[in-house]
Amino acid sequence: MKGELPTYTARYEIISALAANYPVTWLTDMAKIHRSGYYKWLNRQEVEDQKNREEDALKELIVEIHLNHKIFGYPRIKEMLKERGFLVNHKKVYRLMCELQIQSVIRKKRRSYQSGKPSRIFDNLLDRQFQHRSYNEAFVTDITYISTPDGFRYLSVIQDLYNNEVVAWKLSKRNDFQLVLDTIRAFTEKRNVYGSILHSDQGYQYTSHHYVKELAHLGIRGSHSRKGNCHDNACIESFFSHFKSECIYINSFETDQELEKLVENYIYFYNYQRFQKKLSHLAPIEYRCQMAA
Numbered sequence: 001m002k003g004e005l006p007t008y009t010a011r012y013e014i015i016s017a018l019a020a021n022y023p024v025t026w027l028t029d030m031a032k033i034h035r036s037g038y039y040k041w042l043n044r045q046e047v048e049d050q051k052n053r054e055e056d057a058l059k060e061l062i063v064e065i066h067l068n069h070k071i072f073g074y075p076r077i078k079e080m081l082k083e084r085g086f087l088v089n090h091k092k093v094y095r096l097m098c099e100l101q102i103q104s105v106i107r108k109k110r111r112s113y114q115s116g117k118p119s120r121i122f123d124n125l126l127d128r129q130f131q132h133r134s135y136n137e138a139f140v141t142d143i144t145y146i147s148t149p150d151g152f153r154y155l156s157v158i159q160d161l162y163n164n165e166v167v168a169w170k171l172s173k174r175n176d177f178q179l180v181l182d183t184i185r186a187f188t189e190k191r192n193v194y195g196s197i198l199h200s201d202q203g204y205q206y207t208s209h210h211y212v213k214e215l216a217h218l219g220i221r222g223s224h225s226r227k228g229n230c231h232d233n234a235c236i237e238s239f240f241s242h243f244k245s246e247c248i249y250i251n252s253f254e255t256d257q258e259l260e261k262l263v264e265n266y267i268y269f270y271n272y273q274r275f276q277k278k279l280s281h282l283a284p285i286e287y288r289c290q291m292a293a
Helices: 008-018 024-031 035-068 074-083 090-100 177-190 209-218 230-248 256-272 284-292
Strands: 138-148 151-160 166-172 197-200 221-224
Touching: 008 024, 008 035, 024 035, 035 074, 035 090, 035 138, 074 090, 138 177, 138 230, 138 256, 151 177, 151 230, 151 256, 166 177, 166 256, 177 209, 197 230, 209 221, 230 256, 256 284
Parallel strands: 138 197, 197 221
Antiparallel strands: 138 151, 151 166
8 A cells, every 4th residue: 555654574674774874763763663662673683693593503513413423313413412512302403404404314234245445534633733833734624514595505625724724615516525526626726735734524525435545646644533523623613603604694695606606705805804813913815925925
């Protein structure tokens, strides 16, 4: 109907968008709503945002557990979450697993036969000694997931411990060895990595025979975190945390092309513009260039 006001929610959203530039009292008067009603809505939004952030963190942990224990269903994942300090109802775990489109792998009876050589686990060469590393001495790598309107996308990253620079990254629809291999190839195109350490967790991609063979071919020294210990790879976990809170959670995207551009822009910002206290308040590449001068 002509002259009809927008819904309360729409008016609240408009006020929220303009509040940085105009007085809230003036905006609420113009919108014909009570200021107290706007603040109640704003508080509810903050609570909802906090709830969403907590669920995103919980989803990441569920994905990590699933990748390491594919035969676990929601009851066992619930117990593993409890061991890590997350008291979550089994119904919520089931709901989140459905949203993530993951389920346990049903164990089938198989005939007994030799499946070949077992996967390789490297010694933990870093042993959490992340600081005071030389240029090209040690790198860390991992994969994180990104929720999109069309399912999940997976971001693989390799980071130099010398200055926290993101040296290589790849985005894929599949979380598999090919994603890891593509990231390593991009990595070796930029750096002479013979004799360097490449540290990762014990995900199946990083313990496969193909991965071990590729590192040996390139002269890279493999290193693995202890089983189920994310603190052994804390640097890359910290990067992913900043990446999601500073990029993914505050931006919207509809297509893979939009997501890839968003990731590309953030990593450029992170490498060239985002200063870090531990780097004398310089950005990673700025620090590397200054130290080389």
